[in-house]
Amino acid sequence: MTPPLRTGRVAPPPHPHRGATALSALTTLTAGLATAGARRRRPVTEVDRTVAVTVGAVTRPCRDVAVLDLVGDGDGDLPAWRPGAHVDVELPSGLLRQYSLCGDPADRRRYRIAVRAVPGGSGSAQVHALTPGTRLRLHGPRNAFPLATAPAYLFVAGGIGITPIAPMVRDAHAAGVEWRLVHTGRDLASMPLSDELAALAPDRVLRRPDDAGGPPSAGALLAGADPEAAVYCCGPPPMIEALRAALPAGQRFHSERFSPPPIRDGRPFTVAIAGGPEIAVPADRTALDAVREVRPDVPYSCRQGFCGTCHVRVLEGTTVADPAGPGRTALCVGRAAGERIVVDLGR
Structure with a gap:
């Protein structure tokens, strides 16, 4: 059922550079991966x-x-x-x-x-x-990717990953905070928005097309970065993981990917649909992928666990690395803690 239309003004949240402390504003999305293979992340408050x-x-x-x-x-x-x-x-x-x-x-x-x-x-x-x-x-x-207070920023975007980064750059620039942007892509013709951002401060924007020297290494992306800077990255998983591994311990790193997270150290299990079949989920696939082979009408969207579209009730068993909350599972990232779970696709 579609919720009713709500009207009225909503007060804007406080600006991170006006009165907030670093601890109160900081929300990190880089918690460790669970042994079951799906990334843990703080659930986004449903609106x-x-x-x-x-x-x-x-x-x-x-x-x-x-x-x-x-x-x-x-x-x-x-x-x-x-x-x-x-x-x-x-x-x-x-x-x-x-x-x-x-x-x-x-x-x-x-x-x-x-x-x-x-x-x-x-x-x-x-x-x-x-x-x-x-x-x-x-x-x-x-x-799910808020800009926290920091003394400086390094923004790294891969291709269309520039979309959440662009407002952050403008925000940091308007607040007078030091920032740099590195934007990568296949070629300049495939890299939107960053040419507009370069107009703010040309010496702070580096556009690195792959056709002019190959894909840059993590070291090249981080070259000259302020050690106190908070690093914000949006792009493909290999870029995110390379930057995470290359950063010094303790440097703040925030990321958002635009593809499903990789499954690491996954373990096979079975999903039983209430009133329906039992479906084997291989170690390297998600429950959503396996279930949709039998029930292609099962809806999904973000494939990262936070949007709620594929969240369903768990009738038997428990799950791990699951942002859906008690008694529910996000089919796209949740995995059975044991050998089997039973779910209700009636939502």
Whole structure:
């Protein structure tokens, strides 16, 4: 059931550089991986809020990237957000997909998202087919990647991973905090948004296309970084893991990936669907992947455990590395603590 539309103003959260302490603002998303193989992360507080918007301008800064302005339908302001936030977008087919907000948090009349077309991707294909005037419903915003107070920042983005990073760069620049941005990609033509950020301070933005020297090493990405800087990275898992391993112990590191987390040291188990079949889950696959082979209608979205789309009740057994909470499991990341769990796909 779709929650009712809520209206009214939402007070913006406090700016991290105005009165907050580092300890009170710091939220790290880099907890260790559990032995079962799925990454632990602090669950995002669910936001029971639906927002009606209309697609405004659609631009294409790169050949495979669409930037959409989503304009609020009502007379009031859209809900406030801070850099790192995302919205859940209900696409015309009913698919739910998460996209980072990459516009200006001070502009309360519109949200901006940038979406790369993924070959074979049903969600991105629908986004790229949207035209001005199309009405959509959003949920959120929510923030699983908040910008914490720090004396300096190093921002690292891989390809479309620039989307949550761009508002962080603008925020740090407006606050007068030292920052640097490194943006990587296949070629300059595939790297959106960072050319606009370079206009803020050209000497602080380094664009590193792979076709001009190959993919950079973690050392190259971190070269010249302030040892006191908080490092924020969004990109593919290999980039994130390489940076994590290369950073000195104790340096703050925050990351958000735009693909499912790798399964490490996974163990096979069985998922039994209440009233249905028992499904073997191999050590290197998720319960979601295995269940969807039998029940392709099972919904999913983020594949990282935080959006709640694939969360279902656990009737028997327990799970580990599971952000869904007691008595529930996120099929995309949760794994059985024993040999078998029974789930209720009636949600």
